[in-house]
Amino acid sequence: MKHPRLNIVAGPTPLVHAPRLSDALGIDLFIKRDDVAGPTFGGNKSRQLEYYFGDALDKGADTILITGAVQSNFVRLAAAVASSQNMHAIIQLENRVPGKPDHYHKSGNVLLSHLLGPEILTYPEGEDETGADAALHERAEALRAEGRVPYVIHLSEGHPPLGALGYVDAAQEILQQGQDFDTYVVASGSGSTHAGLLAGLRGSGSGAQVIGSCVRRDATAQEARIARVTARLKKLYAGAARVSEPDIRIWDGALAPGYGQIGEPARSAIHMVATHEGLILDPVYTAKSFAAIPALVASGEIAKGSRVCFVHTGGLAALFAYEEAF
Incomplete structure (x- = not known):
């Protein structure tokens, strides 16, 4: 197939x-x-994104929505690929690692993600994959109402x-x-x-x-x-x-x-x-x-x-x- x-x-x-x-x-x-x-x-995650973006583009999507931990490589790469495809990216960062110092939330993948220009959301729970996906679907519905074509890359199982x-x-x-x-x-x-x-x-x-x-x-x-x-x-x-x-x-x-x-x-x-x-x-x-x-x-x-x-x-x-x- x-x-x-x-x-x-x-x-x-x-x-x-x-x-x-x-x-x-x-x-x-x-x-x-x-x-x-x-x-x-x-x-x-580059290899994984080849198929998610392939599916998104096949469906005519103009916006990618994805969740990851604060220092997620997945969301950083998704934002980079979206930029290269003239797509908007919405990345949602979940607080999966408590007690980290301030620079953890600003450096590394976070800094790179900001430079790539996506819309950045936060999700307070680090062990609620279903809830994080639901939050993205809520944002996706708002985008559809604006005439956009969103595509959610799911964090939770069942997809x-x-x-x-x-x-x-x-x-x-x-x-x-x-x-x-x-x-x-x-x-x-x-x-x-x-x-x-x-x-x-x-x-x-x-x-x-x-x-x-x-x-x-x-x-x-x-x-x-x-x-x-x-x-x-x-x-x-x-x-x-x-x-x-x-x-x-x-x-x-x-x-x-x-x-x-x-x-x-x-x-x-x-x-x-x-x-x-x-x-x-x-x-x-x-x-x-x-x-x-x-x-x-x-x-x-x-x-x-x-x-x-x-x-x-x-x-x-x-x-x-x-x-x-x-």
Whole structure:
């Protein structure tokens, strides 16, 4: 089944060997550089937005509405793509990380989003996906009354996971780059990247294990969420039907102290990748996902000498809002 798609990611992103990390960890490690995918510091959401904007433009939309946390990469990229398409963007920032200093609400992704010129709304609750979507639909109704054509990119479950198709593409892209791996490690939050990658690999015949590292929910809750996203993805991509329950692998050893907050495993991951390969991870997603690799090598769940792909999903801009953590 074909789905409308706007080309945002210019060509395959690099798949690079990480020799110093490989030596340090005793594995053969490659990094899929989706941190360079798309505009304004890039990131994995660029792949997801290809299908949301494709659908929006196919429906004649002139306005995009989207919700994310204060330091959301998703809303920053949505605003950037909207600008490039001569569309209006309305981004709604939810207070998902309490107790942050004033500069957290002004720097990083927030600063970039302001520069891109969207209308910015706020939503007070950080764990109310349905309510946040309802607030956007209320704004969308007002726009329709003005003769506009709005398109809501939903935060809550129950909607077609079009964004996951972007990581079906990414899985096929990695395989087309001539590589398959014993293990893939990726951040697991909304579930679209994790479920899409897993479905794309299974649909392409790869049996590699895919480990999702939790950034927002514990392993039990996240496993159930990935199962639900995958079930909905089957209606968009037939290969998702090849995903079985044991394929959904979750690790939450770096989740604490919670979403958008950095603990010691994530802090150590940032320093390890920076000092070994000169690459920067962000504290919200990629530090917590990379932290799974040394932990699971130590436990034996990732075998010494095995081939491992770390999917670097980006988010660098958020780092500048966390200077007090370092």
